[in-house]
């Protein structure tokens with residue numbers, strides 16, 4: 340464990356993340372399960388139980404089918420596996436857009452039933468009022484601007500943002516409104532490099548980039564992408580491993596051993612006690 344982690348006596352919280360603005364970059368990854376959270380916790384400042392869980396773990400085509408129950412189960416699993424990183428749970432599609440009151444009921448449920456410290460909402464044009472409503476009632480909120488996966492049908496796909504001036508202005512405005520409403524940090528996803536820097540300069544809270552250049556105050560990736568668990572990864576992902584290949588090689592070796600009766604061997608079976 341790094342000395343940075345040894346010095347830490349408690350789980351990081353929203354104010355710890357906010358005060359890192361412009362300082363050492365904030366390290367974030369997604370997590371959905373207890374064993375993965377146990378591994379990531381020693382390295383990360385923040386673990387996001389993203390609604391990407393729907394695609395990564397449950398094989399859904401996008402995040403729209405993700406439910407509160409799924410977020411609660413995976414949030415609980417990540418809390419059980421982590422001790423030091425701040426844990427943020429995504430509010431799924433449909434859980435916060437209707438009204439600030441509905442958002443409050445669902446955010447309270449996520450916090451109470453998982454023990455996580457904050458929720459994340461995708462911050463479209465109308466979400467700032469909801470962020471303010473939640474923060475005023477004691478719920479730390481992380482915003483998510485730029486490419487918003489929950490707007491996939493509205494946008495006709497997952498497309499990089501901020502390449503045209505009208506869209507840049509709108510995203511910058513949404514980011515500023517979300518930060519002013521009290522969000523403790525902003526995920527900035529899939530935006531042109533200049534816009535990521537502009538947002539980072541404009542808002543007083545840290546920006547956490549994903550496909551948004553090194554001009555942000557921190558970075559996040561979907562863990563399964565950076566570990567190489569999928570055949571295809573987006574342009575902005577750096578693959579740090581080839582776990583898909585590793586797993587396939589290991590399972591192939593197991594299958595060969597079973598078929599050749601090499602597994603189990605003497606070291607892997609129980610023998611009756613003598614006498």
Ligand code: KIV
Pocket residue numbers: 369387388389390391392429483526528549559560561
């Ligand atoms: O759901 C998710 O994993 C996310 C990250 C991509 C930021 O929102």
